[in-house]
Amino acid sequence: DKVHQYATSVDPRPLYDLHVTNEVNGKVFILLRIYEGDRTPYYVHNEANIYVRSGNITDPISLASPEAVELLVGKKDKARLARENYIRIAEENYNDGLKAEERKRLKLIAVEKAKFQEQIENAKAQGQQPPAYHSQYYQKPLGSETSMLTILAQPYYPQKALCTPLDIKTNMEQIRYRKGSTDFPDLNVKPIQEGVFRFQHSFDGGLSCQQVFSTGLLFLADDVLRVDERRKHIYIETLAVHYVMFLKALKNFYSKFNYQGAIYGYVELDGINGAQLKRIVPNGYRGGMFWHEDEEVPLKNKYLWKVEIETSLLHDDQSLQDHIMSFIKEIYWSLGYEDVSDDLLKAFLKENGWLVEPPQVV
Numbered sequence: 001d002k003v004h005q006y007a008t009s010v011d012p013r014p015l016y017d018l019h020v021t022n023e024v025n026g027k028v029f030i031l032l033r034i035y036e037g038d039r040t041p042y043y044v045h046n047e048a049n050i051y052v053r054s055g056n057i058t059d060p061i062s063l064a065s066p067e068a069v070e071l072l073v074g075k076k077d078k079a080r081l082a083r084e085n086y087i088r089i090a091e092e093n094y095n096d097g098l099k100a101e102e103r104k105r106l107k108l109i110a111v112e113k114a115k116f117q118e119q120i121e122n123a124k125a126q127g128q129q130p131p132a133y134h135s136q137y138y139q140k141p142l143g144s145e146t147s148m149l150t151i152l153a154q155p156y157y158p159q160k161a162l163c164t165p166l167d168i169k170t171n172m173e174q175i176r177y178r179k180g181s182t183d184f185p186d187l188n189v190k191p192i193q194e195g196v197f198r199f200q201h202s203f204d205g206g207l208s209c210q211q212v213f214s215t216g217l218l219f220l221a222d223d224v225l226r227v228d229e230r231r232k233h234i235y236i237e238t239l240a241v242h243y244v245m246f247l248k249a250l251k252n253f254y255s256k257f258n259y260q261g262a263i264y265g266y267v268e269l270d271g272i273n274g275a276q277l278k279r280i281v282p283n284g285y286r287g288g289m290f291w292h293e294d295e296e297v298p299l300k301n302k303y304l305w306k307v308e309i310e311t312s313l314l315h316d317d318q319s320l321q322d323h324i325m326s327f328i329k330e331i332y333w334s335l336g337y338e339d340v341s342d343d344l345l346k347a348f349l350k351e352n353g354w355l356v357e358p359p360q361v362v
Helices: 002-008 066-125 165-170 236-256 317-334 342-351
Strands: 016-020 030-034 049-054 057-062 148-155 177-179 182-184 190-192 195-201 207-213 218-223 225-227 232-235 262-270 276-278 302-310
Touching: 002 016, 066 148, 066 195, 066 207, 066 218, 148 236, 165 190, 165 195, 177 236, 182 236, 218 236, 232 236, 236 262, 236 276, 236 317, 302 317, 317 342
Parallel strands: 232 276
Antiparallel strands: 016 030, 049 057, 148 218, 148 262, 177 182, 190 195, 195 207, 207 218, 225 232, 262 302
16 A cells, blocks of 8 residues: 555656565565656655666756756657657558558559450440449549548557567467457558558448557557448447457557557547447347437547556456446547446447456355
8 A cells, every 4th residue: 555655646657566475474575566667757746856766776866957857858758759750650651551552443443444345345346235334343532431440559668679570470360359350450461661561441442551560559540430321320339349459459469579668549530520429239238228229420520539558457357447448438428428337338348258257255
């Protein structure tokens, strides 16, 4: 309790793990691991000093020492700039991938039309009725009718590579997380600078982009828009499933390549374009949730949720579940809903095999 109390007096709160061994002869060991602090400088509430750790020595530095404080602030700025740089690279890769996929679509249509023209000429030569043209390819520009869910996460300070890009490709089976017919990251990735990459589009114009960098950045962008004869839908369950899958793959990646520390990122839903939302309704759920035919259209066309977690959370099943439930509630609230219960979310997690059951009390 005292360790936790001390930690809460530090701003920003330091990253640490604490374990108590089994009791032997009335005694235990308290094992405390404190990770290297990237979010410098650290301040202790109601103290005029900040502290710097060097080897096994902790030195106090007065706040009146601007040179020393500037060095610590500079470390934080470098971390922010490094993260922003890799986000920019990932976004550029996405845009370049979209352009390349659009060129591929147009080329496929051109080849298809050339073959169809041959069929028309052959039909005329034989005195037959020319066939009607029905393209098997999407006819609108890619990205013109999508609602993109983007999830990105990376180490707080991506200052060095955790592995090589070849390591990622070689160990993809151990990194990826599979749910039904969907997996992340996909096995069919190709090399890019500092990582691996995949971009594809479906017959109905849906887009998907996956990126994994050796510095620890993971990127997933998927079209979550569903269109039927009457209207356009976005299922909140799809957002939740993608987020859980992403966190599971993130855990696998950081475990495989030994990263421990803070994780920064975001979840973005862009291009709602009048689509109606569908709330989560687990199969057979009877917890007072009404059936919803008429759903509201979100207020905005684009939403962004920041993600700031620690790797320790990924390895604590109960803490991870609490985070997932809290994050889904935040999505609900942002999109205009507040009637989501813990029971419903637990039913959703159980349906997908993710529910952490509390230990039985004997």
